[in-house]
Amino acid sequence: MKLNWKAVLSALTLTLSGAAVAETSNADDPQWNVMLVGSELRICSSMNSDYCSETSWINANEMRTTRLFQLTDVRRRAALRSSLWPRERESVREEVDEMLREMVDYFARGVVPEHRLVDRLRSRAYLDLLSRLSEAEYNRILDNLEMPRLEGLDEVVNLGMNRDYSADFVTQFVALAESLHGISGDRSPRILVVTAGERDTFRSVDAHVQAFEQAGASAHWLPLDVAVTQAQEANRCQDIDRLRRTLSGSYDRERVDPVRHAEQLAYCRVEDGWKTLLNDADAVFFTGGSADRLRSALVPNNRPSALLTEMRARFNAGTLAIGGAGEGAMALVNANMITHGHSREAIREGAIARRPPPLDCDLDDTCPRGMNAQSFTYEPLGGLGFLGFGILDTDVAHQGRQGRMLRLAATTGTPFSMGIDRDTAVLMNARTGAFEITGREGVFMIEGAQGTDTMLAGSFHYLRTGTLGQIGGGRLMDAVLAPQSFVRPDSPTTRFLGDSGLYDNLDLVCRNEQQLRLLQDTFVLMMQVNDESELELSRGRCQIINGVMGIAAQ
Template identity: 40%
Template sequence: MSNKVCKVLQGVAGALACLPMLAMAQSAEAERSGPDYQLLLAGGALSICSSMAANNCDEGGWIDNEVMRVDRYINLSDKYTKPLLDDDYWPFNRRETRDEVREALEIIRERVNEDIMPERVFVDEFTRRATQYLYENLSDSEWNLILDHLEMPVPAGMQEQVNVAESLNKEAVGVFEEFVAQAEKVRGTVAGGEDKPRIAVITASARDPYDAVDFYVNLFAELGAEAQWLPIDAAVYEAQRSGKCDAINEIREEQFGAWDRSRVHSEKYQQQVEFCKRAGAGIEMIENVDAVFINGGDQNLTRKALLNPLSQPSPLLTEIYSRVSSGNFVVGGTSAGTAVMTAKSMITNGTSAEALKAGARAAEPPVPGCNNNDSCPRDMNQDTLTYHPLGGIGLFPYAILDTHFSERGRQARLMRLAAETFTPMAIGVDETTALQVNVLRNEFRVIGERGVFFVVGAQQATNAVASTFHYLTSGASGRISDQDINAVRFATDGDIVQTEPTTRFLDDRGMIDSMRLLCRDRKQFNLLQGEYRLTVLADDNTRSQISGGECQVMNGRVGIALETPEKF
């Protein structure tokens, strides 16, 4: 199938038909030199030393407050607080809360004895003592409203700078280095290795898409690439479709809950407006880069940036499909930037505990913290498991994707969604870890600090889920289909896990930590957390191997259930 045919296909499923057909044909394009893997799917928490994140640095003496952006700044003067407290932003049932916010701002202003302060100072003050109760009862949208209105403009020319050498998290650096290395292999086939690899950064997953632009552009520059921002996001795509490129700020406020961003990031906002008005600007950028990286945040926002309301790919996304199907292009993402890659059902919200209680809903996700201001949709709460049944942007055709996986105990929610949607396989990627995939040769590799969890053949009852599972750590590799993985090679070494072990499995690493028992010839273990029980079984088909401090497993069985006490 030619790239020209790929471009005219409509819808995610249609466009994705290019990938497996090209793989089956073993096309000349797939066989030529280029990247080993077209996709890099990171599980989040790729912490890098920067002027805005000194806590990620070994040493912070390099940070110059005079020329680098080191914080967001809050202004509590009347000029900033009066617009925030306007009735238009606070529905009648939340006016009392609005008045409490006014009092809280006055208290903080008196305590600090300054109108202007770093955001971290403001947050510390708001979340303690007299104002802590108010903070805990605000919805996320209300908290964002407060921060957005009080944030001061970023000074012209001040950028967040990155220092890779000082980063404490070397595994995170390694994941980014591997992404650049794959982009460099693309550049090698295009320019004979004479130029730096070219990377475009999409920050559409963030509620404030401007804030992380400098971080990613400067990070990839530090790693030897030529990086640029691709300024697409959900508000921009909506503005393009409706012919309202001068109203991006208003669209962002009304539809996506981000206020006053054009005031705070005026230069980047104007860049977006110009991009919006230039038809084909995004396609031109994709044609001239070797790789695209998508940031973390909210996968639903990225989906809306690249798919129209009918779930048809934008011209920009169609061009990305075409480049990936050629075999000579790389797309990476972290957290939400990974979750959105799937062609299967796209997870958008939810906890493991709530998934076991109430199942999954094919619906827009509730607003975070909606329990606090009674804004949750009917029969939903802020922890409801939701998903998009038509999938994400469709670059990963094999399985549902989840991230921050073991660290947040997301096994039950992923198993529930796979069972609910009759999806044969679902994959969860741990933090500071990435799954690399060659979508033409159906090969994968795990890199980074921890591991990747594979759910196969999930089944469900009213308050229980069960499945076969595999868990592979950094260095493992194999082949992948939309049914299972095979030809797996276990990792043979790795770093010892430094975190304190836990048995909590609904919101922490309890299952993975306890799996070490399987590498000590145990055939079964049980964990309890409140009214929930997790059972893991090994049988004659189960294989296991230690790697560092973790136990890799193939063909284990896991069941997780809510055990409601009997009523007499």
């Protein structure tokens, strides 16, 4: 198919460009009440030393530093019991059994730290088998081999040693809650942490609660997940651990972390157990994981729970701040919530209004009919219903997600989409639409997306950290571009599907060519600026208002 790019881009230039200037209300005091973080928080702790700039403070004798695993007969039988493995995966189960028996000899039946076990799993001897395991199967094995948490050894957070901007985002969210409520030195802001989007809802509780407390807040965990929600509705609180297996793919959490399990059990048995926790909260922060899983916990059977209804009421009344990271941020939208998928599949096969397929479903034959492991899915009824400006995506630059943003906007007729980069956050006033970008990278915005089965196009804006602006009426109304320092891409690429090629080549659009053309496999990307565009010419990754882009499958 030969594409008439000149005609497409010229038409878009005439119909989509030209952001009207509007005054940002209350510019001196914007009253942020939302924080959207473009990736999950990577909090430096004794359990997550890779996120730390320096690790000499970690003491393995006094702190919890890793998950521990056992290869005893009991634990291996638990991981390999036939009730957990479909009949058609019996040959794989037998190979895993043989692998674990060999590991018994290798580790001499001792207690194995997570890094040693994972390194062995990824060794040449087992790499082929590992490549044939789905993520669900891999997690099932580790969950059942995991030892209970040791009493007296707790995870310790050190926010001051964070390598990236996650510590800044934690501190900014605490300040946001303080400012919204006018809190001074008489008390600390109270933050409720929600981990319901995560597969293992216990795993990151300590890190997030401690991080917010180190930043000056009083933080508490909301012991809710999709298993608790379903258990409450069916009056089956005693079955929470069993429900976790089928609903979130986590196993044996009652045995591994009996303290957190007891908290969930107590919460489940009190019908309105959330009221005290929410009434005391100044802000709620949703961690990452799965937007679909988080939605299922708070919108069971497509009906907002009493808890979510009260959260929305307080948010709309201006008495509750909301934050989210990664897919926890994606879940905050009113409509058309992205739940899964790759730009490649979005462009070629379109957007599917269905529940997302299981991860790696092509490996264990669990893909629903008409879908594959990378199918692009969305929830047309939206997520948690806090934000009404349009579509929201995260980790955009590193994952090349502009294609799936374009596809969903064109399919649903959504006038405005926002994609936030990794290690980047957006502070917002949800009422006025005022925003500020903070962190390391930037935000990609799409307006007026149009498309056919094989071609997508729209106008775009790319704004970087420090930029202030306002969105409203389905468009960027105003933006003040902040000056930027030179950015040298870590590993420049021209690949724009699932990679950072689009961003790595923005400088060509702004400076020399004024038009960019990239090819990847059978896909082509075109971008250009024109007389209506506004540019901030920092080298490496310039900023653009009113550019035009198109992506097509040839």
